[in-house]
Amino acid sequence: MQMRMVRAAVVAVALCAWAQSASAQTPAPAATVVAASVATARAADKAVLIEFGASWCTWCRNFEAFVKAPETSAIIAKHFVVLNLIVRERDEKTALEHPGGNALMDRWGGAKSGLPFYVFLDGSGTKVADSNAMPDGSNIGFPAIPAEISAFMSLMRKAAPAMSAAERTTLETYLTRVMPKPAGQ
Secondary structure, three states, X not given: OHHHHHHHHHHHXXXXXXXXXXXXXXXXXXXXXXXXXXXXXXXXXXXXXXXXEOOOOHHHHHHHHHHHOOOOHHHHHHHEEEEEEEOOOOHHHHHHOOOOHHHHHHHHHHOOOOOOEEEEEOOOOOEEEEOOOOOOOOOOOOOOOHHHHHHHHXXXXXXXXXXXXXXXXXXXXXXXXXXXXXXXX
Protein backbone atom coordinates (compact mmCIF):
# COMPACT_ATOMS: atom_id res chain seq x y z
CA MET A 1 0.00 0.00 0.00
CA GLN A 2 2.76 2.42 0.93
CA MET A 3 4.70 1.50 -2.20
CA ARG A 4 1.63 2.27 -4.31
CA MET A 5 1.27 5.69 -2.62
CA VAL A 6 4.96 6.41 -3.20
CA ARG A 7 4.61 5.47 -6.87
CA ALA A 8 1.51 7.64 -7.19
CA ALA A 9 3.36 10.55 -5.58
CA VAL A 10 6.34 10.09 -7.92
CA VAL A 11 4.03 9.97 -10.94
CA ALA A 12 2.19 13.09 -9.74
CA VAL A 13 5.47 14.99 -9.25
CA ALA A 14 6.69 13.86 -12.68
CA LEU A 15 3.44 14.97 -14.32
CA CYS A 16 3.60 18.36 -12.61
CA ALA A 17 7.21 18.82 -13.69
CA TRP A 18 6.32 17.82 -17.26
CA ALA A 19 3.36 20.22 -17.32
CA GLN A 20 5.48 23.08 -16.01
CA SER A 21 8.25 22.45 -18.53
CA ALA A 22 5.74 22.17 -21.37
CA SER A 23 4.06 25.43 -20.42
CA ALA A 24 7.46 27.11 -19.97
CA GLN A 25 8.23 26.26 -23.61
CA THR A 26 4.98 27.65 -24.97
CA PRO A 27 5.69 31.07 -26.44
CA ALA A 28 3.90 34.02 -24.90
CA PRO A 29 0.93 35.40 -26.81
CA ALA A 30 2.02 37.74 -29.59
CA ALA A 31 -0.13 40.62 -28.33
CA THR A 32 1.52 40.37 -24.89
CA VAL A 33 5.09 40.52 -26.18
CA VAL A 34 4.21 43.27 -28.66
CA ALA A 35 2.69 45.37 -25.84
CA ALA A 36 5.80 44.86 -23.71
CA SER A 37 8.06 45.81 -26.63
CA VAL A 38 6.03 48.94 -27.34
CA ALA A 39 6.25 49.98 -23.66
CA THR A 40 10.02 49.42 -23.70
CA ALA A 41 10.35 51.41 -26.95
CA ARG A 42 8.24 54.26 -25.61
CA ALA A 43 10.39 54.50 -22.46
CA ALA A 44 13.62 54.41 -24.49
CA ASP A 45 12.40 56.70 -27.32
CA LYS A 46 12.89 53.99 -29.93
CA ALA A 47 10.79 52.24 -32.55
CA VAL A 48 9.81 48.57 -32.48
CA LEU A 49 11.04 46.24 -35.21
CA ILE A 50 8.88 43.11 -35.30
CA GLU A 51 10.23 40.33 -37.50
CA PHE A 52 7.77 37.56 -38.31
CA GLY A 53 9.63 34.37 -39.11
CA ALA A 54 9.71 30.59 -38.83
CA SER A 55 12.27 27.95 -37.90
CA TRP A 56 12.36 26.56 -41.45
CA CYS A 57 12.98 29.99 -43.04
CA THR A 58 16.59 30.49 -44.16
CA TRP A 59 15.97 34.14 -45.06
CA CYS A 60 14.61 34.69 -41.52
CA ARG A 61 17.87 33.35 -40.07
CA ASN A 62 19.79 35.68 -42.40
CA PHE A 63 17.71 38.62 -41.13
CA GLU A 64 18.37 37.61 -37.53
CA ALA A 65 22.11 37.37 -38.30
CA PHE A 66 21.97 40.90 -39.75
CA VAL A 67 20.26 42.26 -36.62
CA LYS A 68 22.82 40.54 -34.35
CA ALA A 69 26.00 41.01 -36.42
CA PRO A 70 28.85 42.73 -34.55
CA GLU A 71 28.95 45.63 -37.00
CA THR A 72 25.17 46.22 -37.07
CA SER A 73 23.78 45.17 -33.69
CA ALA A 74 24.66 48.38 -31.81
CA ILE A 75 23.03 50.50 -34.52
CA ILE A 76 19.89 48.36 -34.56
CA ALA A 77 19.71 48.37 -30.74
CA LYS A 78 20.18 52.15 -30.62
CA HIS A 79 17.11 52.75 -32.78
CA PHE A 80 14.87 49.71 -32.29
CA VAL A 81 13.46 47.30 -29.77
CA VAL A 82 13.63 44.08 -31.81
CA LEU A 83 11.00 41.39 -31.42
CA ASN A 84 10.93 38.08 -33.29
CA LEU A 85 7.52 36.45 -33.57
CA ILE A 86 7.32 32.86 -34.76
CA VAL A 87 4.55 32.23 -37.29
CA ARG A 88 3.65 29.82 -40.11
CA GLU A 89 5.39 26.81 -38.62
CA ARG A 90 4.83 23.40 -40.14
CA ASP A 91 3.42 20.20 -38.69
CA GLU A 92 5.07 19.22 -35.41
CA LYS A 93 6.65 22.66 -34.97
CA THR A 94 3.41 24.65 -34.72
CA ALA A 95 3.90 24.69 -30.93
CA LEU A 96 6.78 27.12 -31.54
CA GLU A 97 4.38 29.77 -32.83
CA HIS A 98 3.44 32.79 -30.76
CA PRO A 99 -0.32 32.49 -30.23
CA GLY A 100 -2.00 35.22 -32.24
CA GLY A 101 1.14 35.97 -34.26
CA ASN A 102 -0.34 34.95 -37.61
CA ALA A 103 -3.36 37.20 -36.99
CA LEU A 104 -1.12 40.17 -36.13
CA MET A 105 0.98 39.58 -39.24
CA ASP A 106 -2.17 39.47 -41.36
CA ARG A 107 -3.57 42.61 -39.69
CA TRP A 108 -0.35 44.52 -40.37
CA GLY A 109 -0.29 43.67 -44.07
CA GLY A 110 1.59 40.37 -44.18
CA ALA A 111 -1.23 38.00 -45.12
CA LYS A 112 0.10 37.51 -48.65
CA SER A 113 3.76 38.15 -47.87
CA GLY A 114 6.54 35.65 -47.58
CA LEU A 115 8.89 35.42 -44.63
CA PRO A 116 10.54 37.24 -43.14
CA PHE A 117 7.91 39.93 -42.94
CA TYR A 118 8.62 42.85 -40.65
CA VAL A 119 6.73 45.78 -39.23
CA PHE A 120 7.92 48.97 -37.56
CA LEU A 121 5.84 50.48 -34.75
CA ASP A 122 6.36 53.77 -32.95
CA GLY A 123 6.35 54.13 -29.17
CA SER A 124 2.55 54.34 -29.13
CA GLY A 125 2.19 51.06 -31.02
CA THR A 126 1.15 52.67 -34.30
CA LYS A 127 2.45 51.04 -37.46
CA VAL A 128 5.00 53.26 -39.19
CA ALA A 129 6.03 50.97 -42.04
CA ASP A 130 6.29 47.34 -43.12
CA SER A 131 8.45 45.28 -45.43
CA ASN A 132 5.94 45.41 -48.29
CA ALA A 133 8.13 48.23 -49.55
CA MET A 134 9.38 47.06 -52.93
CA PRO A 135 8.39 49.38 -55.81
CA ASP A 136 5.60 46.94 -56.75
CA GLY A 137 4.37 46.72 -53.14
CA SER A 138 5.79 43.25 -52.53
CA ASN A 139 7.70 42.08 -49.47
CA ILE A 140 11.43 42.81 -49.25
CA GLY A 141 12.09 39.79 -47.04
CA PHE A 142 15.79 39.60 -46.30
CA PRO A 143 17.40 42.33 -48.44
CA ALA A 144 19.62 40.20 -50.67
CA ILE A 145 19.74 42.01 -54.01
CA PRO A 146 20.44 45.70 -54.76
CA ALA A 147 16.75 46.64 -55.27
CA GLU A 148 15.80 45.03 -51.94
CA ILE A 149 18.69 46.71 -50.14
CA SER A 150 17.64 50.06 -51.57
CA ALA A 151 14.02 49.53 -50.46
CA PHE A 152 15.22 48.42 -47.01
CA MET A 153 17.37 51.52 -46.62
CA SER A 154 14.34 53.66 -47.49
CA LEU A 155 12.50 51.84 -44.67
CA MET A 156 15.33 52.71 -42.29
CA ARG A 157 14.97 56.41 -43.13
CA LYS A 158 11.22 56.19 -42.46
CA ALA A 159 11.27 53.95 -39.37
CA ALA A 160 14.33 55.51 -37.70
CA PRO A 161 14.59 59.11 -38.90
CA ALA A 162 17.25 59.87 -36.26
CA MET A 163 19.58 57.22 -37.71
CA SER A 164 22.65 58.98 -39.04
CA ALA A 165 23.89 58.70 -42.60
CA ALA A 166 27.00 56.90 -41.28
CA GLU A 167 24.84 54.36 -39.44
CA ARG A 168 22.74 53.74 -42.54
CA THR A 169 25.92 53.29 -44.58
CA THR A 170 27.15 50.68 -42.09
CA LEU A 171 23.90 48.72 -42.45
CA GLU A 172 23.96 48.98 -46.22
CA THR A 173 27.62 47.92 -46.37
CA TYR A 174 26.84 44.81 -44.31
CA LEU A 175 23.89 43.85 -46.53
CA THR A 176 25.93 44.39 -49.68
CA ARG A 177 28.80 42.30 -48.30
CA VAL A 178 26.57 39.31 -47.45
CA MET A 179 24.56 39.57 -50.67
CA PRO A 180 24.62 36.23 -52.53
CA LYS A 181 27.10 36.28 -55.39
CA PRO A 182 26.10 35.10 -58.86
CA ALA A 183 27.48 31.69 -59.84
CA GLY A 184 31.05 31.87 -61.12
CA GLN A 185 32.12 34.84 -59.02
